Amino acid sequence: MNLSGRRILLIIGGGIAAYKALELIRRLRERGAAVRVVLSKAGQQFVTPLSVGAIAGQRAYTDLFDPASEFDVGHIRLARDTDLVVVAPATADLMARMAHGLADDLATTVLLATDKPVLIAPAMNPRMWAHPATQRNLARLAADGIATVGPNAGEMAESHEAGTGRMAEPLEIVAAIEGLLGAARPLAGKRIVITSGPTHEAIDPVRYIANRSSGKQGHAIARAAAAAGAEVVLVSGPVALADPPGVKVVKVESAREMLAAVEGALPADAAVFAAAVADWGIAQAGAQKIKKGDGGPPQLALAENPDILATVAQARTQRPRLVIGFAAETEKVVDNAKAKLARKRCDWIVANDVSAAGGVMGGDRNTVHLVSASGVESWPTQSKEEVARALVERIAAALGG
């Protein structure tokens, strides 16, 4: 695979297998990748910054508190200005520090600061590899989404012990990198607009009506789509969530503002409407705070809000190829979703049961059914992140990614 234009940050840990990291750099550069290297303190016992720098074609980074390098790129930029972080060799100690989120040197700080995929190539003595502590750390890292290549079985370089613990060969690591960079970007070149969160409909400058929505599912979809390489515009109502990395976030309050922001973000290849838009706004929002008075509580006249999903799904120009709505239902989940699909004329509805028993609202798990013209698929209960990743995979397949 041609890796030209791809940026790889290689972290070399301290182990005899570090010598193989030099060949790994060569192989990656042969394929066109730009390789930046962070050499851990222990790594420097095995290979020197000079040899690494010569092979990488640029200086190696070694120290967290080196004022010259902090000025030059800095650990946050090292962590972010890359497509993939590779740790080779990943020693037992480095894996333990990663599993615990320590950040006491440049290598671990970069690993904690990065929002990019991470691949580790463990290398250690077979007994250290088999130790329950290492296996526990490995499971923790896998749960954090970190990919692993190797270790292989065979004779160790430093002793004549055999067993599992040899670092994967450079070409095996290259193949794992190609797999991650290729498979990880099925939405490259695609533009996706996503709505998330509630809308707030002003009653007056201090009061509003709204739907319940944490925005967790919509934000997770934005994150997953960006990780899959899409250019993402996230139109979000008021939420207490951080902006997903690598996503253009447009913050809005009301349904009308949300519609305008969505229309402004088109054209797009796909649009996902995960926001819980208020169906009604206040017909005449007060310009001043409404006072409690003798007249009793005010009578609020409601006015219907635009249906953003239906508007975009039925647009004559700039209709995205794939328009996906959500349906939060408390009963007859699938039947209601089918009716909604027909009424709004979108392509898919992700229907979820939000009756109190499920704990979906504000929670981290979701049970959804994917409803389309070709039928209904019921997905297992899973985290909102997993729902997001699965949905993004389906979007990529539908868009031919």
Ligand code: C5P
């Ligand atoms: O009709 P209902 O509100 O149940 O439909 C839910 C779907 O429609 C969700 O995808 C939601 O984001 C979208 N929607 C919208 N604009 C509205 C109301 C709902 O985009 N005004």
